[in-house]
Amino acid sequence: xxxxxxxxxxxxxxxxxxxxxxxxxxxLLASFVSLCIWxxxxxxxxxxxxxxxxxxxxKKVIVLGLDGLEPKLTERWMAEGKLPHLRGLAEGxxxxxxxxxxxxxxxxxxxTFATGVNPGAHNIFDFLNRNLRTxxxxxxxxxxxxxxxxxxxxxxxxxxxRPSVELRRKSKPFWEILGDSGIGSTILRIPITxxxxxxxxxxxxxxxxPDLRGTQGSFSWFSSDSxxxxxxxxxxxxxxxxxxxxxxxxxxxxxxxxSFSIEIGGAGDWVLRIAxxxxxxxxxxxxxxxxxxxxxxxIVRFLLTKTEPTVSLYVTPVEIDPENPAxxxxxxxxxxxxxxxxxxxxxxxxxxxxxxxLNEGAIDEDSFLKQAKLIQAERETMFFSALDRTRRxxxxxxxxxxxxxxxxxxxxxxxxxxxxGVIEDLYRDMDRIVGRALTYVDKNTTIFVLSDHGFCSFRxxxxxxxxxxxxxxxxxxxxxNEGGEYFEGIDWSRTRAYTFGLSGLYxxxxxxxxxxxxxxxxxxxxxxxxxxxxxxxxDGADLAIQAVYESNRIYRGPYLDAAPDLIVGYAxxxxxxxxxxxxRVTEAVFxxxxxxxxxxxxxxxxxxxxxxxTNQRCAxxxxxxxxxxxxxxxxxxxxxxxWMEGRALLT
Amino acid sequence: MKGKTTxxxxxALCDRARKLVETVGYxxxxxxxxxxxxxDLARLETSESKEELLRKLQGLGYLK
Numbered sequence: 001x002x003x004x005x006x007x008x009x010x011x012x013x014x015x016x017x018x019x020x021x022x023x024x025x026x027x028l029l030a031s032f033v034s035l036c037i038w039x040x041x042x043x044x045x046x047x048x049x050x051x052x053x054x055x056x057x058x059k060k061v062i063v064l065g066l067d068g069l070e071p072k073l074t075e076r077w078m079a080e081g082k083l084p085h086l087r088g089l090a091e092g093x094x095x096x097x098x099x100x101x102x103x104x105x106x107x108x109x110x111x112t113f114a115t116g117v118n119p120g121a122h123n124i125f126d127f128l129n130r131n132l133r134t135x136x137x138x139x140x141x142x143x144x145x146x147x148x149x150x151x152x153x154x155x156x157x158x159x160x161x162r163p164s165v166e167l168r169r170k171s172k173p174f175w176e177i178l179g180d181s182g183i184g185s186t187i188l189r190i191p192i193t194x195x196x197x198x199x200x201x202x203x204x205x206x207x208x209x210p211d212l213r214g215t216q217g218s219f220s221w222f223s224s225d226s227x228x229x230x231x232x233x234x235x236x237x238x239x240x241x242x243x244x245x246x247x248x249x250x251x252x253x254x255x256x257x258x259s260f261s262i263e264i265g266g267a268g269d270w271v272l273r274i275a276x277x278x279x280x281x282x283x284x285x286x287x288x289x290x291x292x293x294x295x296x297x298x299i300v301r302f303l304l305t306k307t308e309p310t311v312s313l314y315v316t317p318v319e320i321d322p323e324n325p326a327x328x329x330x331x332x333x334x335x336x337x338x339x340x341x342x343x344x345x346x347x348x349x350x351x352x353x354x355x356x357x358l359n360e361g362a363i364d365e366d367s368f369l370k371q372a373k374l375i376q377a378e379r380e381t382m383f384f385s386a387l388d389r390t391r392r393x394x395x396x397x398x399x400x401x402x403x404x405x406x407x408x409x410x411x412x413x414x415x416x417x418x419x420x421g422v423i424e425d426l427y428r429d430m431d432r433i434v435g436r437a438l439t440y441v442d443k444n445t446t447i448f449v450l451s452d453h454g455f456c457s458f459r460x461x462x463x464x465x466x467x468x469x470x471x472x473x474x475x476x477x478x479x480x481n482e483g484g485e486y487f488e489g490i491d492w493s494r495t496r497a498y499t500f501g502l503s504g505l506y507x508x509x510x511x512x513x514x515x516x517x518x519x520x521x522x523x524x525x526x527x528x529x530x531x532x533x534x535x536x537x538x539d540g541a542d543l544a545i546q547a548v549y550e551s552n553r554i555y556r557g558p559y560l561d562a563a564p565d566l567i568v569g570y571a572x573x574x575x576x577x578x579x580x581x582x583x584r585v586t587e588a589v590f591x592x593x594x595x596x597x598x599x600x601x602x603x604x605x606x607x608x609x610x611x612x613x614t615n616q617r618c619a620x621x622x623x624x625x626x627x628x629x630x631x632x633x634x635x636x637x638x639x640x641x642x643w644m645e646g647r648a649l650l651t
Numbered sequence: 652m653k654g655k656t657t658x659x660x661x662x663a664l665c666d667r668a669r670k671l672v673e674t675v676g677y678x679x680x681x682x683x684x685x686x687x688x689x690x691d692l693a694r695l696e697t698s699e700s701k702e703e704l705l706r707k708l709q710g711l712g713y714l715k
Contacts (some may be wrong), residue, residue: 035685121676127713132693136701139708145699170680170686198654210707217710233710317710355712486701502713556687557676578715597712642672 020368040357045182055637057650059444060390064383064437065113065190065398066430067106067404068601069451071097071611077427085435087615098610099624100453102554102567103503104601106403107141107207107627109452109610110191114173114630116644121557123170125190125564126501133514135487137500137583139216140167141192141208144327165195167329170559171643174629175201175394183636185394186386189379194350196331203331204339204382206398209350211317212298212326213253217349220315221362222248223306233356239311244280244312250274252294252318262304262313272302283307286370289345297321299345301374303367314362316371320348343385353404358596365419365596370524376401380433387440394632402430406455410599413457434613441615446635447651451610452625458600461577461593462544462570464499464534465499465585471533473497476585483585490585493517496526497565500583502576502602505530505548512561527565534568543571546604569604576602602636619651660684 075625078087080323089095101109101119103126106312111124119125129140145164157472169192175185179200187193191207211217219234224246227234239246245263260274262281270281279287279302287302298318306312320326322340340346352375358368376399383397412419419646434449441447465483468474475494476483483489487498492508492515499505507523510516518526537545547569555563570576578595579586601608612623620627626646633640634648665680672683698704708714 011694115678117676127711128708131698131704134698134701136698136704138704139711144707170678170682171676172682210711214707215709219710232715233712351712356710389701407711437671535665556677558683573684581714602713641673643676 007154025295029259037338056635058446058635059392061394061396061447061464061632061635062387062390062394062437062440062445062447063394063628064434064447064449065396066402066449066451067109067191067398067400068403068453068455069430069611070212070406070454070456071609072454073423073427074611077424082424082428083431085438086449087432089434089438089447089615091305093613093614093615094618095611096618096623098450098612099622100605100610101625102549102569102605104453104500104603104605104608106400106452107192109331110398111169112626113452113628114175114190114192114449115169115171116174116626116640117171118555118557118626118645120551120555120560120563121171121643121645123168123559123562125551126504127560128501129168129562130500130506132512135349135492135514135583136497137486139208142166142194143168144210144214148290154419160287163327167192167195167197172641174632175199175203175396176632177638177641178394178636181636181638183393183638186390187394187403188382188386188397190398190399191350191400195328196333198331200332201393202269202335202386204336205329205348205350207350207400209320209329209348210327211319211349212294212296213318215317217317217351217354217356219317219354219357219362220250221357221360222246222315223310224312225310231356231360232360233354234317234362239313246283248313250300250318250335251293252292252298253296256294256296258292258294262311270304270307284367286367286374291321291323292318294318296326297324298326299348300373303363305363305367307486309425314357314367316354319352321478322346322348339382339385343378346382347375351400351404353401353405355408355597358408364449365409369405369422372405384436387437392557399430399433402426402451406599408598409598410455410457411596414601424506438615445615447613447615448628448632449611449613450625450628453601453605453610454608455599455601456572456603456608458575458593458598459573460539460542460544460575461580461591462537462539463577463580463584463586463589463591464505464568465580465583466587466589467534467537468497468499469585470589473530474585481587486583497530498583499568499576499580501564502581503568503570505534505563505568509565523565530566539574542573544567544574546571546588546607547621570602572603572607574603575600612651614650616650618649620647620651623649 077083107124112485115122128137143166147161149161162289176199185201187203189206194205194209196203196205221236222239224239239248247261249257262272265271272279272281281304283304283623289299292298299321301316303314322336353372355362386395409422473496475491477489477491480489495508507518508516509518531548536550548632549567551563627649630640630644631649669680675681
C-alpha cells in the first residue's frame, strides 16, 4: 500500500479566493458601468457648463493668496523695482490696498473672503471662542470630538469609529455656489477649510487642521542631557545611551509612541533607525518626510541640531499623513492621497511652520527658514500642478509662509544683521511666484493676488484683564494679585468684563455667561463706558489702543450672540499680551515682547490693510475683502446671493 | 466630516422659515436649522474637560 499525502484545503482559502474573485468581478463591473455612462455624464456636465460659461466674463480665475503681505513694504519695494511682476500687474491692471476685517486676523479675514459676509454671519471672530457655561476656550473654527465608541484593553483605548469633526465657519463659500452651477474649483490651503466639506470641486484644508495628537502642532525636542519636561508648543524628551548610540520614544496620539535610535555609522555619518528603516541624518538638514504608524498614520521630519558635547534632535509635530489621512483634510477624500502620490508627501498641519520651536530654542533661525522654505516649495509645486490642470473654473491657493516669516523676523527688518534681508527676500520670492502664475493668464483668465491683512511690529503687550482688574471691572479671589491661565483665580460673582484671545473683550452677561452678573439693562452703559475709557489708552507717552469697536454696531447676522462685545483696535507696535491672550491677570498692564515672534497684525484694522492686485481694470473705490466672493461669482455670470454683503468689483 | 442626515420637517413651517432666513443672514434653511439645534445643544451637552480643550490649542503660534 502506498501512502499518499493529501493536502488539506480548509474553508479559509476558499473564502480568500472567492473574496478576491468577487472584488475583481465587482471592480470590472463598476468600470464597465462607469465607461458606459461616461459619455452621458460628460454631455450632462457640458450642457450645465455651457449655459454658465456662456454668461461668464472669465473662463478661469486664479487666486493667489499671500497671507499677511504688507502694503507699505510691497509699495516700497515695487517703487525700488524689486518686485517687477507685481509692479507690472499694477501698471497693466489694478493695485490697491484691500480693506480687511475687524479684527484683522487670518481666520476671520479668509472666512470673509470665502463667504462674502461679515463675522456676524460666518461665526469666526478670533482664533478662540469660549464655552458660555464654563468660560473654557475652544478653537473657533473646528470641533474634533473623540470617538465615543472605544474598546478598552488595559491602559489602551482603541477607537471603534472615526472622531466626529465639525466645521464651525458658517454661511457658504463661493466655491460651493460655483459648484452648484457646475463650475469646478481647486481650493488649496485657504484657511478655515478643515474639515473639508463636500462640493463640486477639489479642496485641501489648511489653518486649524490639527496634528495627529489632536493639537495645533506639538514638536518633540530630544536631548541627551535632559529629562522629560514641557515647553511651550511641544515637549522636551530624553535620549538615552544604548548600543553605542542614543534611543528615544517619539510620542504619538494618546499613549502611543514609536521608538527610534540614532548612531554614528561606519562612514562617520549619522544614521536614524525608525519603523524598520534607516535614514542618513546630516546635522542641520531636515530628513525627508518619514511615514510612521501609531497605528494612525503620521509623517515627521527629523533635524539633528547638535552633535557635541550633547546630542539634540528636533522632530516636527506628527502631522496627518496625506497618503492615509486619519481626518478629513481634503475633498474628495482621495484628493490628498492623489497629491501625495503625484507630488510627494507634504505638510498637512494648519500652521506647519513651527514658530514655537524657534521661540523655545529647539531650532534656530536658519533651521526655521529651511523649514519654511521646504513647506513653501511643497505649496508651490501643488499650486502649479493645479494650474496645469485647470482649463476652466477657479484655481486658488494661499501661501502662508509670508505670514509666519514676518511674525518671526520682523525684529530684523530695519536692522543691519544677518537676517535683515529675510523679509525682502521673501517678498522677492513671492514676486517670482506671481511671475510664474502670470504665465497661466490668457485673455479669458482673471488673476487676483491678495493678502488678508498687512503687518506691523509687536514691541509691547497689553493685558486688558490687568487693566480691568485695576479699574474695578474684574475681581480676583480674595488675597490674590494675579490670576492663572484661562481665568484661574477670577471671582466671577464680582467680575463685569474679561478678555482672552487676540482682540475681543467680553461682558460677563447675566443669562449668557454661566456666572454672568451684568444685567441686560446695564450692558449698553457698561459697553459705552469701556469704549470711552479704553479708546486712546496710553502706555506712558505712547498710544496703545487706537479705537474700541462695539460688535453690535459693526457686525450683523445670526451669530452676533457669539461675538465678543467689544473689539479692541491696538495701535501698531502693540497687541494683546501673551498672558492676556490666554486669560491671565498680571500685575502689570504693559510688558515688553521679547520673543522671536516680533511682528503681528492683531491691531486696529485701519493700520493693517491687505493688498489687491488684478490684471483687470477696477474703478471701485475702497475695495474690501468681503468683495472678493461676489466679484468671483459675477465673473462667472452668477448673481451673488442676497445674504452676501460684498459688491462685485469688476462690473 | 460626517455626511448629512435627512430629517422630515413640517412643510408649512419650513416655508415660513425659508421666507425669512436669507433676510437675517443665513445662507439657507439648512444653516438656520443647524444653528437652532446648536444653540439648544450648547445648553444641554456636557462640554469636554478644560484640560482636553487646552491640549487641543497647544502649539497655536499666537497663544502662549
